Amino acid sequence: MIGARWLREHLDVLVETLQRLRQDWLEQLLSVAVIGISLALPAAAYLAVENSRSVAESWDGSPRISLYLDAGLSVEKARALTGKIDEMERVDGARFISQSEGLASLEQRMQISDVIGFLEKNPLPHVIEVTPVKTGGDTLAEELLAELGQMAGVERARLDLAWVKRFFALLELAQRLVLVLAAALGVAVLLVVGNTVRLAISSRRTEIEVCKLVGASDAYVSRPLLYYGAMQGFLGAVLAWLLLLLTGGLLSARVERLAQLYESSFQLNGLGFQDGLVLLLGGTLLGLAGAALAVARELRAIQPA
Amino acid sequence: MALLQFSQVYKRYPGGKDALKGVDFSLDAGEMTFITGHSGAGKSTFLKLIAAMEKPTRGGVLFDHRNLARLRRGQIPELRRKLGIIFQDYKLLHDRTVFDNVALPLLIAGLRRQEAAKRVRAALDKVGLLGKERLLPVTLSGGEQQRVGIARAVVHRPKLLLADEPTGNLDPALSAEIMDIFVEFQRVGVAVLVVSHDLPLVKAMGCRTVALSDGRLIEGLSA
């Protein structure tokens, strides 16, 4: 019975709060917009990092070495070199991609044709793609890279893994930046909500005084204010979610086209349902906390006299 | 046992002003008493101590077996629910209807609106405002607003009604009407404590009267 009464009282206050929100909606809209943007920014940054990570993870984790051959090298010599490398102990396999094969695949990927007619000569070198033996790990790959790079006919050698590694390191940094951003903007939300609740308190000062005079507890007078803050945080989070959906919708077509260029089936991942719930919960809690801070600071000071 | 008991109560305000100096006073349940006295005599201070809006500097204020001097913050709401307070400036909420203003103490005590409705109407009936429930306070005359304030003060059946110059802004006829309402509540067992400047009116009521003079309390109508 106590539970039912408690619930009902809270529901009454909730309804009253909603009506109040409707009353000065323009003010509400502004602070909800600020909260929404403050929540959307770190969430978007988080999504960017997560998407980048899923791109990176789709790359083959095993190291691969690309050898760009000297420009003048004939196809026969290049094939011979490929065979030689393929025989090497620490090499799992070597694949020759001739100048013209490279061009054909490029033309197909970029959906252009007749590059030669345009450039007058094929700008690409012959390439050998070398896969080091799997058991060797990164150190072996790096040693192999040095060795292959010094072979006659090889202009430049590149280890793909190094790039992936660096990318992951960058991602980690970005992730930390997102946390810092989220913390800073979380504080901003606290302040925004705290401020609107403070204004609400000062505009309802007489009401609070009168309520206290007829026996209202601090909990009773603060309840609608806490709801007010929580509601603002919640609405801000809803707005943030909408903003993310909107940006996601605008970007996904472009991203898909870009992914096609790289022969990737990558798709932009928006905020998942679970992440969305976390966003709503986070926004609501931030709003509640902001209101609680304002209430703790202001309400005690309001004593009827 | 008295409902309200002041024993050797002193009140010194932060500025150093002694508003009450050794006041002894007692009020029985269901008793009605007037307090008179010059401006600055300490009448409002006296009422504020009872409503826990101020704390006594020294001495004891016993209300309903509780020493208000030792009341904790969290116990104040419970005390105030046993009181009905009426203000000279009414202190109504202007964005709420007469009904909502009167219902406030009941809703705060946890009643539902439907449960409160009957008692709100009964209270409005007693002050002659039945039928004005849906109006906003600003559309009422001063006397009507004060009666809304009275209805709000009695709707939760307090043990003690406090009124600080409730007729200060009203003409003599209206003032007499308000006083009569107080007498009616006293008849049904509510103790009433009224501060008033209006000596002729106080005399005419024929109730017990005490006077405050420069922070000291004198029994009788002598200030």
Ligand SMILES: Nc1ncnc2c1ncn2[C@@H]1O[C@H](COP(=O)(O)OP(=O)(O)OP(=O)(O)O)[C@@H](O)[C@H]1O
């Ligand atoms: N909050 C306060 N701080 C400092 N001094 C105060 C405070 N409230 C009242 N006083 C002083 O205490 C004295 C008694 O004030 P009180 O309001 O009790 O008088 P009163 O009898 O109600 O006067 P009035 O008839 O004018 O309302 C006055 O001298 C007043 O200036």
Ligand SMILES: [Mg+2]
């Ligand atoms: Mg006074």
